[in-house]
Amino acid sequence: xxxxxxxxxxxxxxQLATRSKIFSGASTAFGAEPNTQACAVDLGLPGVLxxxxxxxxxxxxxxxxxxxxxxxxxxxxARKNYFYPDLPKGYQISQYELPIVGKGHVFxxxxxxxxxxxxxxxxxxxxxAGKSIHDQFPEQSAIDLNRAGTPLLEIVSEPDMxxxxxxxxxxxxxxxxxxxxxxxxxxxxxxxFRCDANVSVRRKGEQKLGTRAELKNINSFRFLxxxxxxxxxxxxxxxxxxxxxxxxxxxxxxERDETRSMRSxxxxxxxxxFPDPDLLPVAITDEDIERIRASxxxxxxxxxxxxxxxxxxxxxNAELLTANRDTxxxxxxxxxxxxxxxxxxxxxxxGDLTGALNKANLEIGExxxxxxxxxxxxxxxxxxxxxxxxxxxxxxxxxQGDGSADDIIEARGLKQITDSGAIESLIDAVIAANPxxxxxxxxxxxxxxxxxxxxxxxxxxxxxxxxQVNAILREKLKP
Amino acid sequence: xxRSVTEIRQGLAAGEFSSVEITQDYLARIAQHxxxxxxxxxxxxxxxxxxxxxxxxxxxxxxxxxxxxxxLAHKDLFCTDGVKTSCGSRILDNFIxxxxxxxxxxxxxxxxxxxxxxNMDEFAMGSSNENSWYGSVANPWNTAHVPxxxxxxxxxxxxxxxxxxxxxTDTGGSIRQPAALCGVTGIKPTYxxxxxxxxxxxxxxxxxxxxxxxxxxxCALLLQTMSGFDRRDSTSAEQAVPDYCGAxxxxxxxxxxxxxxxxxxxxxxxxxxxxIETAVAELRKLGAEIQDISLPNTGxxxxxxxxxxxxxxxxxxxxxDGVRFGYRCENPVDLExxxxxSRGEGxxxxxxxxxxxxxxxxxxxxxxxxxLKAQQLRRMIKQDFQQAFxxxxxxxxxxxPETAFKLGAKTDDPVSMYLQDxxxxxxxxxxLPGMSLPAGFIDGLxxxxxxxxxxFDEAALLNAAHSYQQVSDWHLQTPEAFK
Numbered sequence: 001x002x003x004x005x006x007x008x009x010x011x012x013x014x015q016l017a018t019r020s021k022i023f024s025g026a027s028t029a030f031g032a033e034p035n036t037q038a039c040a041v042d043l044g045l046p047g048v049l050x051x052x053x054x055x056x057x058x059x060x061x062x063x064x065x066x067x068x069x070x071x072x073x074x075x076x077x078a079r080k081n082y083f084y085p086d087l088p089k090g091y092q093i094s095q096y097e098l099p100i101v102g103k104g105h106v107f108x109x110x111x112x113x114x115x116x117x118x119x120x121x122x123x124x125x126x127x128x129a130g131k132s133i134h135d136q137f138p139e140q141s142a143i144d145l146n147r148a149g150t151p152l153l154e155i156v157s158e159p160d161m162x163x164x165x166x167x168x169x170x171x172x173x174x175x176x177x178x179x180x181x182x183x184x185x186x187x188x189x190x191x192x193f194r195c196d197a198n199v200s201v202r203r204k205g206e207q208k209l210g211t212r213a214e215l216k217n218i219n220s221f222r223f224l225x226x227x228x229x230x231x232x233x234x235x236x237x238x239x240x241x242x243x244x245x246x247x248x249x250x251x252x253x254x255e256r257d258e259t260r261s262m263r264s265x266x267x268x269x270x271x272x273x274f275p276d277p278d279l280l281p282v283a284i285t286d287e288d289i290e291r292i293r294a295s296x297x298x299x300x301x302x303x304x305x306x307x308x309x310x311x312x313x314x315x316x317n318a319e320l321l322t323a324n325r326d327t328x329x330x331x332x333x334x335x336x337x338x339x340x341x342x343x344x345x346x347x348x349x350x351g352d353l354t355g356a357l358n359k360a361n362l363e364i365g366e367x368x369x370x371x372x373x374x375x376x377x378x379x380x381x382x383x384x385x386x387x388x389x390x391x392x393x394x395x396x397x398x399x400q401g402d403g404s405a406d407d408i409i410e411a412r413g414l415k416q417i418t419d420s421g422a423i424e425s426l427i428d429a430v431i432a433a434n435p436x437x438x439x440x441x442x443x444x445x446x447x448x449x450x451x452x453x454x455x456x457x458x459x460x461x462x463x464x465x466x467x468q469v470n471a472i473l474r475e476k477l478k479p
Numbered sequence: 480x481x482r483s484v485t486e487i488r489q490g491l492a493a494g495e496f497s498s499v500e501i502t503q504d505y506l507a508r509i510a511q512h513x514x515x516x517x518x519x520x521x522x523x524x525x526x527x528x529x530x531x532x533x534x535x536x537x538x539x540x541x542x543x544x545x546x547x548x549x550x551l552a553h554k555d556l557f558c559t560d561g562v563k564t565s566c567g568s569r570i571l572d573n574f575i576x577x578x579x580x581x582x583x584x585x586x587x588x589x590x591x592x593x594x595x596x597x598n599m600d601e602f603a604m605g606s607s608n609e610n611s612w613y614g615s616v617a618n619p620w621n622t623a624h625v626p627x628x629x630x631x632x633x634x635x636x637x638x639x640x641x642x643x644x645x646x647x648t649d650t651g652g653s654i655r656q657p658a659a660l661c662g663v664t665g666i667k668p669t670y671x672x673x674x675x676x677x678x679x680x681x682x683x684x685x686x687x688x689x690x691x692x693x694x695x696x697x698c699a700l701l702l703q704t705m706s707g708f709d710r711r712d713s714t715s716a717e718q719a720v721p722d723y724c725g726a727x728x729x730x731x732x733x734x735x736x737x738x739x740x741x742x743x744x745x746x747x748x749x750x751x752x753x754x755i756e757t758a759v760a761e762l763r764k765l766g767a768e769i770q771d772i773s774l775p776n777t778g779x780x781x782x783x784x785x786x787x788x789x790x791x792x793x794x795x796x797x798x799x800d801g802v803r804f805g806y807r808c809e810n811p812v813d814l815e816x817x818x819x820x821s822r823g824e825g826x827x828x829x830x831x832x833x834x835x836x837x838x839x840x841x842x843x844x845x846x847x848x849x850x851l852k853a854q855q856l857r858r859m860i861k862q863d864f865q866q867a868f869x870x871x872x873x874x875x876x877x878x879x880p881e882t883a884f885k886l887g888a889k890t891d892d893p894v895s896m897y898l899q900d901x902x903x904x905x906x907x908x909x910x911l912p913g914m915s916l917p918a919g920f921i922d923g924l925x926x927x928x929x930x931x932x933x934x935f936d937e938a939a940l941l942n943a944a945h946s947y948q949q950v951s952d953w954h955l956q957t958p959e960a961f962k
Binding site: 270 | 556557558564566571574576577578580675676677678679680682683684710711712713714790791793794796797798799800802803804814818838841842843846850
């Protein structure tokens with residue numbers, strides 16, 4: 001492997017979260033009965049004309065502003081011509097020469113402490129095609145045009161990634177960004193966020209790019225990493241065996257864990273792009289761009305910086321908490337309840353909560369423990385109602401659905417004993433019962449203190465405040 | 480008896496006849512003459528009579544709109560809800576449109592009655608109406624001759640008195656040329672004046688709908704209804720529509736009219752030149768100031784047009800694939816077979832020729848040499864006109880280089896057919912309005928005079944044409960067989 005370098009660029013299709021389609025008034029909602037959300041325009045009936053949904057343009061500009069991109073004042077829609085049954089007009093309205101978003105960039109952090117800039121060549125608006133369904137009717141294909149005309153933002157990166165890991169970090173970054181910007185729901189299973197990867201390999205030190213293959217049909221970050229790694233291996237094996245890579249489109253098959261050829265360059269269509277005469281060029285003013293810039297939410301980079309500078313979190317924790325909008329919003333909602341407890345909260349979210357979520361395969365938005373519940377738990381630690389150890393038990397119970405922290409503490413009698421009189425009498429009893437150990441301690445054997453703490457905690461059934469127990473014990477054991 | 484739109488409105492208002500009566504009258508004329516002329520692809524008797532009854536009721540209530548009760552015919556490329564909309568093609572022979580084009584809605588709003596759908600060159604591609612799946616249309620002035628195209632059915636229907644007015648579309652001359660050849664008045668408005676929604680596209684950047692009638696006055700009435708911004712058509716103009724009828728009768732004293740020398744050059748029938756010169760003399764008598772001008776890039780308009788129109792049509796016609804609507808071949812063995820045979824059997828020869836040329840012009844490696852070059856020439860042609868309009872108000876010339884030719888005379892010579900549009904085509908490239916009105920006859924066949932106006936200045940065109948029609952009677956002539 002070491003003598004090879006892989007070069008990866010991604011094409012990401014983000015489905016924009018507009019209510020209606022990009023060129024018609026039909027709904028974009030997912031999951032309706034086939035062909036119930038396709039109007040005359042989506043069906044490509046004779047005589048119909050497209051009318052641009054301004055909201056899609058605004059969303060594309062939001063993205064452009066967020067990646068610090070050049071945004072042209074003049075953008076043009078073009079027709080990409082090819083025949084396919086789920087492409088009703090025989091052409092897709094897309095953008096070719098003058099995309100709405102020009103050159104921009106994002107920073108990725110493929111591993112702790114690493115920071116890398118990835119260039120974005122362009123992002124353009126286009127309409128989605130419908131869906132062909134081949135397995136429902138014997139010997140016939142069915143077509144569902146509900147998806148036809150759904151707005152997509154195609155985000156094309158520079159070939160700046162050098163490993164599958166970097167590609168995934170980039171894809172996650174874009175995923176996070178479009179969700180922060182509220183322009184895409186990011187749902188990969190429903191196809192709202194799709195990645196195609198252009199992969200090539202070359203010997204280290206070589207300047208010229210190798211021949212690339214385009215990988216399609218990747219619907220999770222895990223598969224993205226897997227597909228790229230398999231493809232890199234395939235290409236290296238091929239070249240080392242004396243063969244050469246051909247430019248082609250390859251399909252990733254997650255069940256067989258392989259990529260296979262879909263069509264070669266020779267079979268590729270000549271799309272005959274030309275400006276769509278049915279649509280006027282989109283005119284974007286500086287005022288439009290500034291108005292949109294002003295409406296942007298706090299973006300991950302800014303948020304991360306604030307977490308570090310103002311909340312005193314570590315770089316690593318700040319990165320993890322801001323990596324996706326839902327985690328950051330969870331953190332901020334909980335923090336509003338327990339201001340100042342930044343580090344404790346971060347540790348709980350990134351530790352126990354993330355662990356539990358991963359185990360249950362849940363997203364943070366689906367957590368059975370709400371931000372308010374977690375905040376209450378943490379405040380019960382800080383006000384000494386329970387110990388940190390007890391808190392783990394309460395957390396577990398909350399996860400199981402036993403109620404809020406207060407409910408569980410109450411129901412299980414987990415409240416700490418913080419009354420020093422009660423603790424003193426417990427200690428007195430333990431000292432009286434263990435004269436030998438008292439002698440040892442007073443003779444300088446400090447370790448015995450642990451024995452006394454353990455005994456007191458045992459007597460209190462774990463409810464005595466360990467800090468107080470420690471302090472009082474030291475006082476009473478003084479020679 | 481055939482009447483003008485204006486006469487019908489007056490007669491209905493005065494209660495001389497009802498809309499049902501006049502509609503029945505036209506339906507009877509269609510039944511009598513259509514077999515010889517083949518103007519109509521569909522005659523919508525039931526719809527016409529139902530609309531006429533509604534119109535009579537509205538008239539009785541005193542709620543008449545601008546065209547209430549007036550029967551009209553529509554070119555069969557305007558989608559009409561529940562009615563076959565064939566575009567003159569086999570591929571749409573079974574297509575019942577599920578919606579109305581905007582202009583059809585407009586006519587409905589203003590109370591007009593639909594007599595039927597008129598014959599046309601397939602997908603509006605042609606200058607003789609011989610490219611129709613439904614057969615050619617005969618010219619009412621001499622049934623051995625073509626009516627012109629592509630809106631041949633509409634022009635012939637108005638000429639023969641089978642409808643007092645009709646709609647057409649003009650991509651390179653498809654209103655003006657058949658108007659000239661059939662001796663009727665027709666106007667192609669500025670690109671963007673009339674909504675293209677529901678108008679089956681040929682060359683989207685060139686297509687524009689407009690009316691045919693017996694006079695400029697009638698055209699003004701019909702254009703009023705057709706015009707206006709439509710949010711469903713992004714290329715329609717968000718610009719107020721003036722009162723076209725109110726603009727008539729102002730006279731043309733002091734109007735500056737330019738005669739482009741390129742429109743009177745080689746290729747023009749001398750007899751047509753003479754007819755136009757006579758008409759120009761009339762206009763001068765009415766006070767117009769005539770001057771010679773030049774449109775130096777006129778000769779480039781035909782190649783420019785054919786690259787752009789064909790490129791656009793090659794894409795516009797991709798939706799006719801046998802998958803969702805229209806003709807599908809029998810027993811396709813696979814997807815490619817379905818496409819190839821549905822399109823191969825569904826489209827006629829001229830449509831296939833244009834799709835192939837357009838596909839070639841847009842192909843990788845040829846795009847710059849053809850499509851991009853044509854766009855540059857298009858700008859030059861537009862500049863010619865803009866410069867001309869710095870010194871004149873209107874431009875005048877012949878509509879066509881010759882009168883209606885014989886059926887079959889040019890079917891084997893597409894280039895000669897394309898040259899029929901030499902004077903009309905550059906307006907579409909520039910997006911300018913133009914109209915054709917009758918100016919005389921040669922051997923019993925009408926001669927058309929073309930007027931070209933500045934952007935959105937249809938009112939000036941209509942007023943000049945109206946002024947001429949006040950002192951001439953060419954537009955009042957009716958072919959003997961259809962009196």
